[in-house]
Amino acid sequence: MRVLFLGTGAAEGYPAIFCECAHCSTARALGGRNLRRRSAVLVNDDLLIDIGPDMVASMHATGANFGRVSNLLVTHSHGDHVQLANLYMRRQSFCATTPALMDVYGTPPTIEGIMGAAAARSLAADEFHLRLNTIRPGDSWQAGRYRVTAFAAAHAPELTPVFFALEQNGRTLLYASDTGPFPAETWEQLQDFAFDCVIIESTMGIGPPGTHHLSMHQCVEHHQRLADEGRLRPGARQFATHFSHNRTPPYLECVDFFAPHGIEPAYDGLVVEV
Numbered sequence: 689m690r691v692l693f694l695g696t697g698a699a700e701g702y703p704a705i706f707c708e709c710a711h712c713s714t715a716r717a718l719g720g721r722n723l724r725r726r727s728a729v730l731v732n733d734d735l736l737i738d739i740g741p742d743m744v745a746s747m748h749a750t751g752a753n754f755g756r757v758s759n760l761l762v763t764h765s766h767g768d769h770v771q772l773a774n775l776y777m778r779r780q781s782f783c784a785t786t787p788a789l790m791d792v793y794g795t796p797p798t799i800e801g802i803m804g805a806a807a808a809r810s811l812a813a814d815e816f817h818l819r820l821n822t823i824r825p826g827d828s829w830q831a832g833r834y835r836v837t838a839f840a841a842a843h844a845p846e847l848t849p850v851f852f853a854l855e856q857n858g859r860t861l862l863y864a865s866d867t868g869p870f871p872a873e874t875w876e877q878l879q880d881f882a883f884d885c886v887i888i889e890s891t892m893g894i895g896p897p898g899t900h901h902l903s904m905h906q907c908v909e910h911h912q913r914l915a916d917e918g919r920l921r922p923g924a925r926q927f928a929t930h931f932s933h934n935r936t937p938p939y940l941e942c943v944d945f946f947a948p949h950g951i952e953p954a955y956d957g958l959v960v961e962v
């Protein structure tokens with residue numbers, strides 16, 4: 689699997705649009721890997737995880753082509769992870785070619801949100817070339833050439849958030865954003881997996897432990913527990929993502945923080961061959 693990080697920032701982006709804090713000011717001055725769009729990843733050319741507000745910008749910056757995406761996994765319905773306006777652009781008046789039929793997978797609040805937005809414009813999902821699939825935490829299913837498993841997350845429980853494992857060609861990826869501390873049932877479900885690549889959020893930065901998001905220390909602890917429980921295959925790559933300006937230092941300081949633990953901070957445009 690080829691994983692392209694389209695964005696690695698939290699809800700407000702990094703730097704945040706109206707913020708002049710030290711982290712945002714440093715990021716503006718240094719540019720490069722310090723600039724983070726809202727989080728999403730493209731797997732190969734046919735599977736997206738999340739479809740937030742920066743899809744056009746990420747396409748321009750990375751050269752990604754979303755026209756062949758036939759599977760969209762949505763972690764939860766926060767605006768930095770799903771923007772219905774992007775799906776609206778699949779209609780004929782905005783898209784001259786007919787995009788591939790896209791299967792969308794999300795928990796009930798996500799799917800109901802998409803259906804509600806379409807209904808508000810008196811449109812059917814067909815007009816967007818979408819097939820909406822309601823999934824629940826703990827489910828496992830086939831999405832095109834991928835075996836997908838959804839794990840329960842502690843983040844924003846009213847939205848029934850999930851995060852995903854993808855299996856393809858004998859390789860296994862874990863993309864865990866936004867999670868908070870993994871629930872007990874999720875740790876149990878993870879016992880069935882061995883990962884070649886693990887990506888975990890670290891939104892709270894160098895701060896106190898979070899209950900709906902993870903700090904950088906908690907991110908390390910989650911990676912470490914997966915390793916301790918034998919969930920990592922030899923040579924597995926480990927990443928942190930979904931960085932907020934509030935307590936996350938500039939990119940190179942993140943590199944130094946995570947390096948002793950064998951973890952790399954992801955950055956926008958990073959490509960990983962899993």
Ligand SMILES: [Zn+2]
Nearest residue numbers: 698699768866
């Ligand atoms: Zn988020």
Ligand SMILES: [Zn+2]
Nearest residue numbers: 707709712933
């Ligand atoms: Zn800031």
Ligand SMILES: [Zn+2]
Nearest residue numbers: 766843844866
């Ligand atoms: Zn969220």
